[in-house]
Amino acid sequence: IQGVLRRLHRRIARYRRQAARTMENQVIPRKALVVGAGFAGSVVARELAEAGQHVRVIDKRTHVAGNAFDETDPQGVLIHNYGPHIFHTNSERVWNYLSRFTEWRPYEHRVLGVVDGKLYPFPINRDTLNRLYGLDLDEAGAAAYFERVREPREPVLNSEDVVLNSVGRDLYEKFFLNYTRKQWGLEPSQLKAGVAARIPVRANADDRYFTDKFQAMPINGYTKMFEAILDHPNIHVEVGIDFAHVRSQEVFDHLVYTGPIDAYFGYCHGRLPYRSLRFEHEHLPGVAQFQPVGTVNYPNDHAFTRITEFKHLTGQQCAGSSIVREYPQAEGDPYYPIPSDGNEALFKRYQALAEAEPNVTFVGRLAEYRYYNMDQVVAAALAVAGRLVESHR
Ligand code: FAD
Incomplete structure (x- = not known):
């Protein structure tokens, strides 16, 4: 009987060792x-x-x-x-x-902006200028137009600075000023520059909102x-x-x-x-x-x-x-x-x-x-x- 018990104990010990090894190797999912x-x-x-x-x-x-x-x-x-x-x-x-x-x-x-009851491409591009002001600018002409009307700001500290610095006061007032007031409940001058900087200004005729x-x-x-x-x-x-x-x-x-x-x-x-x-x-x-x-x-x-x-x-x-x-x-x-x-x-x-x-x-x-x-x-x-x-x- 004692021999049988010893063999039984040895077998149980072996099973225990095997079980412990299995537990060690097991990856418990997180x-x-x-x-x-x-x-x-x-x-x-x-x-x-x-x-x-x-x-x-x-x-x-x-x-x-x-x-x-x-x-x-x-x-x-x-x-x-x-x-x-x-x-x-x-x-x-x-x-x-x-x-x-x-x-x-x-x-x-594509996005259009309503100004005085008419629809214009937005972001502002060459066609926006031509339709708004009755012009016939090509790309170089549109770039020169922006250069003429922009109000240079140095440093550019806020969203008002960003827009005036790139397109000048008239376009700022027509497309940005009131939109910003509505959207944010703030003046553009109170908003960080990065907000207005997200919107491009284009001298070409690309009218896609994203590029x-x-x-x-x-x-x-x-x-x-x-x-x-x-x-x-x-x-x-x-x-x-x-x-x-x-x-x-x-x-x-x-x-x-x-x-x-x-x-x-x-x-x-x-x-x-x-x-x-x-x-x-x-x-x-x-x-x-x-x-x-x-x-x-x-x-x-x-x-x-x-x-x-x-x-x-x-x-x-x-x-x-x-x-x-x-x-x-x-x-x-x-x-x-x-x-x-x-x-x-x-x-x-x-x-x-x-x-x-x-x-x-x-x-x-x-x-x-x-x-x-x-x-x-x-x-x-x-x-x-x-x-x-x-x-x-
Ligand atoms: P969310 O989509 O807001 O997901 C967060 C989730 O957490 C929500 O479902 C909320 O219910 C849940 N939650 C919050 N608190 C708890 C809580 N206590 N318990 C349980 N659940 C909770 N991005 C673009 O790329 N193109 C676009 O044209 C564009 N248009 C947008 C227009 C609008 C009006 C807005 C507001 C955003 C726009 N976005 C756009 C941004 C876009 O919505 C986000 O990039 C996107 O939703 C972020 O995903 P998220 O998982 O961080 O947040």
Whole structure:
């Protein structure tokens, strides 16, 4: 009997050693919580999932895709609920990445600005000058015109300086001054130079709003593209859930946070200021085309800044048309960080707290308090995800 027991003990010990070795070699998948299912959160989630991590994605809205969310309205027209989103990028990497999840419809955005009841190409180009002032300038003539009317500013400190310095007072007052007042609730002189510097001035006749190498719209819309990004066995998506409700209960190895950074820290240093928008959507039954281009700007008339007609963007063929008017406002959802030195300083204080937060990554337009185009936020998310995957190897 004793012999049998000794053999049994030896066998149990061997099994124990084998089990211990198996445990040592086993890679236990990490768990990540991603807050926000916009571009930042969805791209990071996908990358972590492909690296073998288990990812839970939550969003407090009732849908994925963040501000790029689109859906068909009751009349069957595909609309962008949070204002027009036009995809453009010079980054081959971002283009190739998103092309894994959607096919594209080529689209180059064009904008006209209404001045004294007439439509003019915007950004300002040679044709804007010729039509506005009854001229017949060629490219060199338009460049010489800008040179003659510009009010040189040295140094260029704010958005007023940027515009006066390049196109002079009359064009500034016709196209920029009132638009800026409406859009930001501020004088151009109170806005950082970078805001106006985003809009080019052209001496040629190029009337495209963007000049990037890749310009296109996801062929079946943004939401379908997001669904494809999030469609991975390691990703679990839940919408209609606020981080505030899960932060104390949720167990995770790493948190990727794409919501507002000041909210994460309980607004302990005060609120970061944002400009908000009210979107007024309207369907126009029986109207084949409401306006000649995707977006028309109203710098001087009305309380709204612009009207976008979605069929231009999406190429959808249908009987009626759907448009959206954008009314800037102080209160409401956070859309545009307001660029000023004071706000930048306040963000830096939150950033310092973020850097000291263990196992949390802050990425995206709200978490980094900066205006990101979609392609820029995809690039930022890919970079962040790359670092996270590398550090967990
Ligand atoms: P978001 O898309 O805002 O995603 C963040 C998500 O986090 C949101 O869905 C939010 O609900 C969620 N969230 C926040 N807090 C919490 C919380 N506590 N709990 C759970 N979830 C939370 N870019 C372009 O390239 N081209 C354009 O034409 C263009 N047009 C634009 C027009 C407008 C009117 C605006 C406002 C922006 C436009 N943009 C455009 C910019 C584009 O919207 C952003 O680049 C993009 O949305 C940034 O993605 P994100 O993931 O950082 O943020």
